[in-house]
Amino acid sequence: MRLNRSVTAVAAVGVLLLATACGSSDSSDPASATGLNPPDLKAQSKLGKSEGQVNLIAWAGYVEDGSNDPKVDWVSDFEKQTGCKVNSKTAASSDEMVKLMKTGDYDAVSASGDASLRLIASGDAAPVNTGLVPNYKDVFSGLKKKDWNSVDGQMYGIPHGRGANLLMYNTEKVKPAPTSWSAVFEDASRHKGKVTAYDSPIYIADAALYLKSARPELKIKDPYALDQKQFDAAVSLLKKQNANVGEYWSDYLKEISAFKSGDSVVGTTWQVIANLTADEGAKVKAFVPDEGSTGWSDTWMLSAKAKHPNCAYRWMDWIISPKANAQVAEYFGEAPANAKACEETSVKNFCDTFHAKDEAYWKNIAFWNTPIEQCLDGRTDVKCVPYAKWVQAWTEIKG
Template sequence: MTIKKTMLGTLGLLSLTASPVLAEGTINVLTWEGYADPSFISKFEETSGCQVNATYVGSNDDFAPKLMAGGGVYDLITPSIDTTKLMIDLDFVEPLDTTKIEGWNDIYPKFLALDGIQKDGAYYGMPYVWGAIAFMYRDDAFETPPTSIADLWREDLKGKISLWDDKSAIYVAARKNGDMNIYSLTDEQIAAAQKSLVEQKPLIRKYWATAGELVDLYKAGEVVISNTWAGYQSSLLADEGIKVTEFIPTEGAEGWMDSWMIVKGSPNQECAYKFLNMQLSEQGQCGVANVNGYSVANAAAAKSCMSPEQFKTLHQDDPDYLDSLLIWQPLGDRFEAYTNAWNAVKAQ
């Protein structure tokens, strides 16, 4: 069964209500928290004449169902590199006219070489930000700092552990089990990961879905260890005076890269390309880096708007840092197997 047929069959079971198509001069973006933050979006709206309406997702698995139901609601999306190819294969997005995007040639060549954002010689995704799915703990809860994924299975931490509500939980459990081929797991390995997650479930306080939800759990002292979007939730907690530490476990961490994509048939092309140009400029790149703490895709913009310390901390001087991470990959026809396993865990 093809990816497209599988997804269409799955999504056909969902009942979602679409919003009205937005007026010309307005762009509706389906994106992650922080990617349309008023701290840099407000200036764009003032200077461009384009109004931005943002709807936020908590998982890459949100994009396909919302676009399937959308009927022209969304103009731009920002899926991660394991999901961009699916958007292309499902015919949800259209090729970019890269000649309209200033700074395109300043994007790290490593990102432009990725298969997941291109097809038949055309680019469908504009690399935007990247980083790691690290792990995090509250400093005051540990005398000895945790170092392993296995620490999320500790009985003495029962009720104080959280895990992202996402199919990537299968990746986490697989690495704990010693299966490092996390994007090409066999049925047996997926079953083993599912079993480990079911065993962990009584220890979980809550599966977190949004950055704000995880931050609130840490602030209340209800959670002391979890995985995290590296740089983001830890910075939000620091602003609240909560001391946390991020770490890459001995079993390694996943890496990701998010790209902006234009939804096929968007009537707001002029504003869409103005928005893409802003997001790849110093305004957008340092805007999102300052809000989310993520690394960015435009090396020249980063160097111009970041302090030398921030540039180094975000590995902007060392994009090969990505090679040390297990970069998300499309799951192809295995997508359903991973998703079903994760949903089965939550249904227990």
């Protein structure tokens, strides 16, 4: 399947797009340093008049107004219908989003799971009244009231889309066909120098997910809730893997090029990258291994200091409306959040390719979350390793 954008378009947004969850963490962030104890904020009770504008922080490709590509525009109609002029800033990392939200200059942000709990715990994100977002009713149930976008049943945002981190391999070079993440961990030496891995501290969770099955004695329940022993085991595995890694990727085109040239033959990827790599002629397959996979789900979160909350609510409803959600899902390369968006995609089998409606598929995906000392798996007898320590460890892992 050819995505509804060219490699040239990918090049224009790839570096920023792939930076999701990549930056360093601020150890002063409440959710990163301690536990999740959000302040008692109240959700907006009713929708008021439009304020005339809305200021957004977003990943590249999420707020398109035709300036990057005249054919790609879901902002102009929103502005015409609501009277809310959209001002958007593209962020290059989750940490940048967190810092920008603290300024109070922005009304909403398209936060990934490794940023959302930090925003909630610090009081920078406000609880959301989903009753003020009519299209929320059509959001897939698998995206509602999850650990990364809610607290005690209270939603702190509106789901935007989701994707899985897959295992991709060269079908001519990697035989027999792998079925497990052991291909990039325990068996990585078989392809020394040609293994690739995602360049982010959150990748530690991929190692933890593998160890959950490979070393049951560690008793890992949640790859984002690791006590010191569990964390040390994941870090140790990644340090061993490092000797076999040819490249850590954070750039769309670099991974495509590496698989095309043969410099990489096995490693973690996204569905959109696998599609483009195959389109470029590389003999590859990508899938969810036996252990399951990690993944990402982005959420539009409302600033607790929003100066234009009514326009922000209108934006959150618009971006998950069937047509707009279909447009952004195809452009970015992800499964849409709204079930009705599948009827609006320009590529007929788009939602099948991205498993949009397959909730059984998503049950095997451990979506990115923010590691905090208050163990996310419910344990109270130990402290878990917070995200700031993940960042420090990632630097050591890569040497």
